[in-house]
Amino acid sequence: MSSPTSSVIIKGIGSFTPEKVLTNGELSEMVDTSDEWIRTRTGIRERRIAKEGETASTMGAIAAQRAIEDAGLSVDEIDLVIVATITPDMPFPSTACLVQTKLGISNAVCFDVEAACSGFLYLLELGSSLLKGGTKYRNALVIGSEKLSSILDWEDRTTCVLFGDGAGAAVLSISENGEDGLIDFRLGADGTKSDVLYMPGGGCSLPATIDSIEDGKHFLKMRGREVFKLAVKVMEQSAAEILEQNNLSPDQIQCVIPHQANLRIIESISTRLNIPMERFFLNLEKYGNTSAASIPIALDEAYRSGRLKSGDLILMVAFGAGLTWGASLMRWC
Ligand SMILES: CC(C)(COP(=O)(O)OP(=O)(O)OC[C@H]1O[C@@H](n2cnc3c(N)ncnc32)[C@H](O)[C@@H]1OP(=O)(O)O)[C@@H](O)C(=O)NCCC(=O)NCCS
Incomplete structure (x- = not known):
């Protein structure tokens, strides 16, 4: 129970x-x-x-x-x-x-x-x-x-x-024996920035028509530079906040699993959080950005490659359209 x-x-x-x-x-x-x-x-x-x-x-x-x-x-x-x-x-x-x-x-x-x-x-x-x-x-x-x-x-x-x-x-x-597991979450959203990354067509406001298809409304649209800046800002903020609220210093985190969107975004977060890149698990060179699949694929590969040890504190941090973002802290069992 x-x-x-x-x-x-x-x-x-x-x-x-x-x-x-x-x-x-x-x-x-x-x-x-x-x-x-x-x-x-x-x-x-x-x-x-x-x-x-x-x-x-x-x-x-x-x-x-x-x-x-x-x-x-x-x-x-x-x-x-x-x-x-x-x-x-x-x-x-x-x-x-x-x-x-x-x-x-x-x-x-x-x-x-x-x-x-x-x-x-x-x-x-x-x-x-x-x-x-x-x-x-x-x-x-x-x-x-x-x-x-x-x-x-x-x-x-x-x-x-x-x-x-x-x-x-x-x-x-x-958990059956009281292990820590998923410790904390900091999720957020800001719908005022919905226009930096979105797909206009296919929903009830713009169902598929010949015109909507010819106009490319059923494709992903993005303002890359703005997305980049927002991503760095909110990922850093949510990660810093979750560390602070759990009284953790950066050196206590053994592994960071970031959303695999862009290496430069991840490097900026590494610098801002003061967690060296060696502690970030990366596989984006093989898969690019797989959106909601990105963190669980990376987590699975980190686990299967022996990168995660029992007792490790893991920080996961993500950003996406919406805007949405989040950080999560977990102890690997
Ligand atoms: C998209 C992104 C890689 C672009 O990099 P950037 O350094 O910001 O590049 P810019 O947008 O300033 O474009 C620079 C030039 O490269 C060109 N360019 C864009 N894509 C290109 C490509 N694939 N190949 C070659 N040139 C390209 C641009 O047209 C622009 O040319 P111009 O200067 O003649 O106009 C970068 O902004 C980014 O990664 N943003 C975040 C995207 C993201 O992660 N989205 C998902 C979030 S979950």
């Missing part, structure tokens, strides 16, 4: 990235760009692109299956499924319901959350709160899954070089 003071741990973790690799060199044959420009401005070398039939739900289901196996649970023990995505398979039903069906999870509450690249951190707080809230839920499956290649304008060099596809998932459970 849980209580508001119980702690919630990541009991299992998994990820999936599509097989198809799209390199900077290949991109430079599609738009007016170069490997050198992309690498020096972003740190990205290549990204994964989902094939036809690979969607947020299919990728999410594979990542989720791996997380459930890693947790040592059966699908019958999952009673909550939440997916964070800006590229759902379709507006409805939710991608969470589609994942539920694919995995044969018969008895769970399922819904999606839309918080863009901060989505996974939103899920961690939400899942953790629901588990702590009472006796109803035992194990929550939280998934970040994106097929961003489906909303990119492949003729717009200012955006198409930055993003990729993939999925990451975690099983959250109440």
Whole structure:
């Protein structure tokens, strides 16, 4: 039985990235760009692109299956499924319901959350709160899954070089032996800045028409420089705040898992937080920005590469469209 003071741990973790690799060199044959420009401005070398039939739900289901196996649970023990995505398979039903069906999870509450690249951190707080809230839920499956290649304008060099596809998932459970697990969260949002990163078409304000498609309204739009500055500011603020409120100094953090958007953004945060780059886990050179999938894919790779040791304090920090942002503190169990 849980209580508001119980702690919630990541009991299992998994990820999936599509097989198809799209390199900077290949991109430079599609738009007016170069490997050198992309690498020096972003740190990205290549990204994964989902094939036809690979969607947020299919990728999410594979990542989720791996997380459930890693947790040592059966699908019958999952009673909550939440997916964070800006590229759902379709507006409805939710991608969470589609994942539920694919995995044969018969008895769970399922819904999606839309918080863009901060989505996974939103899920961690939400899942953790629901588990702590009472006796109803035992194990929550939280998934970040994106097929961003489906909303990119492949003729717009200012955006198409930055993003990729993939999925990451975690099983959250109440700790049975009082480990710390997920310690704290600082989430935030500012809708007044919604116009720096958005997709105008496809919702009820601009349903698909021949004109909306011809005008490219169903593609991601971004004002890169503004996004860059805002990202550095809010990621630093939320991370600094969570450290301060938990009486932690930067040297007590063993590993930072940042949202993998841009190496220069991450380097600025490293400098501002006074946490050396060696303690940041990076995989953006392989995947680019996979939005809500970015942190769980990185967390899974950090774990599987032996980078995370039991007892390590881990700081996760993200930023995304909305604007949304968040920092989360966790002790690896
Ligand atoms: C997008 C980003 C890499 C651009 O880097 P930048 O140094 O700010 O570059 P600028 O936007 O100032 O553009 C510089 C020049 O490069 C050009 N350029 C843009 N994309 C290019 C590309 N892929 N290849 C070559 N040149 C490119 C621009 O057109 C501009 O040319 P101009 O000076 O002739 O107008 C950077 O602003 C960024 O990463 N922003 C944050 C984006 C992000 O992380 N979004 C997701 C958040 S969750």
